[in-house]
Amino acid sequence: MISNVLNSATNLISNAQQKAASAAQTIATLPVQKDEVGGSQDIAPTELFKPIVSLKEAELENSAGVKLLKTHEKMVGALLDVKA
Numbered sequence: 001m002i003s004n005v006l007n008s009a010t011n012l013i014s015n016a017q018q019k020a021a022s023a024a025q026t027i028a029t030l031p032v033q034k035d036e037v038g039g040s041q042d043i044a045p046t047e048l049f050k051p052i053v054s055l056k057e058a059e060l061e062n063s064a065g066v067k068l069l070k071t072h073e074k075m076v077g078a079l080l081d082v083k084a
Helices: 002-028 046-083
Strands: none
16 A cells, blocks of 8 residues: 555656656747747747646646655654554
């Protein structure tokens, strides 16, 4: 059971990092707006919507993974206190 919590937490954090990296790459490769220096074309705001939402999802997933790790640490500490 304890290892399942650790596996879940590390998988959640790892997936969040991959999601954030993918969204950041998408944002970084979007063209520069025409009115900006070096800009070539206009982009629709909707092109930014999905990667920005993905970044927020990644942030929340990472936070959930960290909370799982902290809960696991407390649980192990409580088990050790009971056995001591």
